[in-house]
Amino acid sequence: MPPATVSIAVARPCRCPVERDCLTALAGLAPPVVVQIVEITRWASASSASIVPAAGPAVAGLYPHQHGLPGRRREDLVVTAWQSANRRRARLRHCAWLAGVALLIAGCGTGSAGTSHSAATPPAPTCGVATATPTHYRHVVWIWFENRNYDEIIGNTAQASYFNKVAAACGLATDYHPITHPSLPNYLSATAGGRQGSTPDCVPKNCPQSGPSIFTLLDDSGKTWKAYAQDMPGNCWLTDHGLYAPRHNPAVYFLDLRASCAQHDVPLGSTRHGPLADDLKANRLASFMYVVPNLCEDTHSCGIEAGDRWLATWLPMITSTPAYRDGSTAVFITFDEGDGDTFGEDCVHSTDPSCHVALIAASRSIAHGERVTQPMTPYSLLRTTEELLGLSPLLGHAAQATSMTSALVR
Numbered sequence: 001m002p003p004a005t006v007s008i009a010v011a012r013p014c015r016c017p018v019e020r021d022c023l024t025a026l027a028g029l030a031p032p033v034v035v036q037i038v039e040i041t042r043w044a045s046a047s048s049a050s051i052v053p054a055a056g057p058a059v060a061g062l063y064p065h066q067h068g069l070p071g072r073r074r075e076d077l078v079v080t081a082w083q084s085a086n087r088r089r090a091r092l093r094h095c096a097w098l099a100g101v102a103l104l105i106a107g108c109g110t111g112s113a114g115t116s117h118s119a120a121t122p123p124a125p126t127c128g129v130a131t132a133t134p135t136h137y138r139h140v141v142w143i144w145f146e147n148r149n150y151d152e153i154i155g156n157t158a159q160a161s162y163f164n165k166v167a168a169a170c171g172l173a174t175d176y177h178p179i180t181h182p183s184l185p186n187y188l189s190a191t192a193g194g195r196q197g198s199t200p201d202c203v204p205k206n207c208p209q210s211g212p213s214i215f216t217l218l219d220d221s222g223k224t225w226k227a228y229a230q231d232m233p234g235n236c237w238l239t240d241h242g243l244y245a246p247r248h249n250p251a252v253y254f255l256d257l258r259a260s261c262a263q264h265d266v267p268l269g270s271t272r273h274g275p276l277a278d279d280l281k282a283n284r285l286a287s288f289m290y291v292v293p294n295l296c297e298d299t300h301s302c303g304i305e306a307g308d309r310w311l312a313t314w315l316p317m318i319t320s321t322p323a324y325r326d327g328s329t330a331v332f333i334t335f336d337e338g339d340g341d342t343f344g345e346d347c348v349h350s351t352d353p354s355c356h357v358a359l360i361a362a363s364r365s366i367a368h369g370e371r372v373t374q375p376m377t378p379y380s381l382l383r384t385t386e387e388l389l390g391l392s393p394l395l396g397h398a399a400q401a402t403s404m405t406s407a408l409v410r
Contacts, residue, residue: 121161121162121165121312122312123165123316124169124362125166125170125319125331125362126319126325126364127171127362127364127366127367127368127370128170128364128365128366128368128369128370129364130327130363130364130365132327133327133365133408134327134328136388136390137328137330137388137389137408138323138328138329139285139286139288139323139324139328139329139330140287140288140330140331140332140385140388140389141285141288141290141318141329141331141332142190142288142289142291142331142332142381142385143291143292143314143315143333143334144187144248144290144291144292144298144336145293145298145299145307145311145333146248146295146298146299146300146335146336146337147183147299147300147335147336147337147339148299148304148335148339148357148358149339149340149353149354149356150174150176150338150353150356150357151353151356153304153335153358154167154172154358159304159305159308160304160305160308161308162315163307163308163333163358163360166311166333166360166362167358167360168369169362169368170360170361170362170363170368170370171360171362171363171366171367171369171370171407171408172358172361172371172372173358173359173361173376173380174372174373175356175373175374175375175376176356176358176375176376176377176380177356177375177376178336178337178338178355178357178377178378179347179378179379180195180337180344180345180346181342181343181344181345181347181354182201182337182343183201183247183248183336183337184200184201184202184247184250184253186337186378187248187249187336188209188250188253189377189379189396189397190378190379190381190382191213191214191215191250191251191382192211192212192213192254192395193379193395193396193397193398193399194395194397201247203238203239203240203246203247204238204252204253205238205239207253208253208254209253210254210255210256211256212395213251213254213257214382214395215254215257215260215261215264216254216256217391217395218389218391219257219260221391223287223389224264224286224288225264225288225290226264226266226286226290227251227265227266227290227291228266228267228269228275228289228290228291228292229244229248229249229266229267229268229292230243230268230292230293230294230297231243231244231268232244232249232265232266232267232268233267235262235263235265235267236251236252236258236261236262236265237249238252243294243295243301244294244295248292248295249265249290249292250290251264251265251290252265264286268291268293271314271317276314276317277317280317280321283321283322285321285329288389291314293307293310297309298310299335311333315331315333315362318331319331319362324364325364326364330363330366330388330408331361331362331363332360332361332381332384332385333358333360333362334357334358334359334360334381335357335358337354337355337357338355339354340354342354348375359376359381361407363408365408366407366408367407370407372404372407375402376401376404379396379397379398379400379401380401380402380403380404382394382398383398383399383402383403384404384405384408387403388405388408
């Protein structure tokens with residue numbers, strides 16, 4: 001396999017032995033990774049900064065950003081500097097994190113060499129083939145991505161080829177709107193039927209939630225649920241960790257869900273082994289499954305291609321299970337909000353492009369190429385899920401939301 005190239009931009013690097021050793025170690029990764037270091041000499045505006053080659057290998061602090069660099073791909077990693085030279089242990093830990101990111105980028109084909117994404121894209125799920133549809137589904141799966149406007153995904157076959165393949169083969173809500181900006185209120189709205197008083201992105205310690213949610217409805221009705229969060233270091237993790245963000249994992253916010261969360265909110269694992277892969281191989285699907293990629297592969301901090309590759313890897317694993325093939329499973333793929341947002345904006349009634357995102361639905365019963373044109377929101381997604389699984393009562397604003405159930409149950 002030819003080496004991939006990972007470009008790392010460094011602001012105000014501290015050239016200390018730890019960082020030099022880190023970059024030396026990266027050169028020996030398998031698959032091989034060529035690490036190119038560039039130094040941003042004017043950090044105030046990374047997109048217009050003058051770039052010069054760094055004098056030597058130097059990495060000082062590892063925080064990904066979405067800034068583009070002249071001549072570089074958007075998903076290349078940008079890092080900032082540690083202000084202290086006395087954090088050897090932390091830098092060593094982040095060196096290991098960087099190695100993982102480098103391998104991720106290399107494995108996803110970011111480099112100039114390697115297998116093209118389009119050549120490896122699997123077929124879309126089989127939709128529109130069921131001869132009979134159930135009144136209620138046994139399984140509903142949600143997959144959430146981040147911060148992409150509708151037009152950034154739908155029709156963008158260059159970067160989002162698999163998203164578009166699934167939308168064409170299955171179903172698409174063409175007028176789906178998040179509730180607001182930023183992320184967390186949309187996740188809480190989708191799972192509890194309201195913003196729950198939350199407006200900023202905050203960790204559970206600072207904005208804990210209480211009251212009913214789809215998780216408590218499932219627990220109370222004897223049905224099962226499971227959340228799979230990529231790069232989460234342990235079950236029901238409450239704080240930021242590397243590329244894991246609790247604000248994208250709503251179950252961890254509900255205080256009265258702690259015991260259940262500790263059991264059912266788990267790390268994603270790898271495609272070969274881990275909670276989701278193992279459950280899929282065993283056809284052990286919960287009634288409700290919530291799946292969230294990490295901050296790179298959900299397209300929050302990396303390019304659209306990263307999310308497209310992730311979906312093309314994991315969705316076929318879900319739709320190849322007997323539970324999907326027997327027609328009892330529906331999968332919804334969506335984005336929490338668009339890009340270029342205005343904090344606190346009323347997205348339900350807005351024509352702002354950042355308030356229009358894609359919602360794709362896949363099931364054996366949804367018609368091939370189905371288009372749902374009525375205005376929809378995360379409350380619609382919640383109502384539809386409750387109806388498909390036979391849950392009650394309809395939570396909060398879901399009771400007044402437009403349902404998509406008729407597109408799946410005919």
